[in-house]
Amino acid sequence: MHPLLQLTGVAKTFTMHLQDGIRLPVVAGVEFAVAAGECVTLAGPSGAGKSSVLKMIFGNYRCDAGEILVRHDGERVDVARADPRLILELRRTTIGYVSQFLRAVPRVAAIDVVAEPLVAAGVGRDAARARAGELLARLNVPQRLWPLPPATFSGGEQQRINIARGFLPDLPILLLDEPTASLDAPNRAIVMDLIKEKKARGTAIASIVHDDDVRARTVDRVIDITRFSASVPIPKFAQPCGTL
């Protein structure tokens, strides 16, 4: 049985054309796999490329080299080579992502922000709202906030909206970028429960988690991302000759 998610030789370099074309290598040769029901976490200091790797898996950043294979509809699909339509389909049915920050859409009610992924996947609006409400209640988001657009919510409230939106659909692969960063202890405990429930249902999770407690209680395996660091200066002899 193939893992649900498998990265091989994945590399990312940013070229900053506005800064004299300076090249910022982030990672190279990234290799890891995540099986169904497993939660791995990417570890390393800030700037090591943890978020960039998650963003490449989600198709938000382009992948310069290597393969990002996901099981989608019974087949293995390479996100690194998927066209936009396929990536959008993957996001509807296969890969979920909880980022650190909510990108608020003006005038859309919190409950609809949460329900939207279900609606996009074909669930009726009322049923989707009902399930969104259950999850928001579980995450202690007061019901009076549900009909309001989350733009003016506090950081912790926005993060819980974001978590609800990411956890509501049952997708086989879930990417979590510091999902508990701005939560208090009770809410952190709820998110840990949600993660465990996802694992029990066979979701493959790749995460970035700094909180030791959350790590100890949800993570099965740590992947040291500094092993794949590409930010080592290129030795002189390895540079192409014939240019100045």
Add this chain to the structure above:
Amino acid sequence: MSDADAPLLVAEGLTKYYGRQLGCRDVSFSLYEGEVLAVVGESGSGKTTLLQLLSTQLAPSAGRVRYRLRDGVTRDLESLSEAERRFLFRTDWGYVHQDAALGLRMNVSAGANVGERLMAVGWRHYGRIRGTAAQWLDRVEIEPDRIDDPPLVYSGGMRQRLQIARNLVTQPRLVFMDEPTGGLDVSVQARLLDLLRGLVTELGLAAVVVTHDLAVARLLSHRIMVMKGGEVIETGLTDQVLDDPREPYSQLLVSSILPA
């Protein structure tokens, strides 16, 4: 190939010269049902020329546009007769202009502006036309007691919403939009964008949206095409191009946004 797998519109090598002046060169892409494509770039980059070529308002110097009609047959738009083209424009297509005065009849009532499109496709029953027009005004958040006012006395934001109602009342499958939020106040823009976003998703519309506003592109579109000097220089998934732009000009565009 099932309908959902076949593109709705295919542009192949679209090129337009105005005399020796380049409008746009060698633009190719496919647009599928329910897909929103944003065309971004600065003034003079060829965005509006492209929109006019796609919607047959301009004839290309080279290249062609193929469109899958409602009967499932894909035709080269140049091969359509003038009558067929007009019919497309009245039924299956919408065109939202930046300047509402180009898309509306400013001196006739809002209700008639919407109803006119229905009459053009054969509706005759006055009560039903007025009823449907009223429903659409409600959907675009225009108060029912404004139905008899001409858009001349409407605000800019209301005119744009009326234009949208007029375009969507015939349930088109494809809508062209040229800077739909251009020239509006920021708060008015947000409302219009949210409305458009809701309608596009709900109705499963395909759209080509020309804008120089990257926030509009991010909110409305699935895919983005960056144009510069008449050529497409970068294309891809909207959030990918905006969050990880590859070309120097795309990076300049993205980095030129002032933080709020």
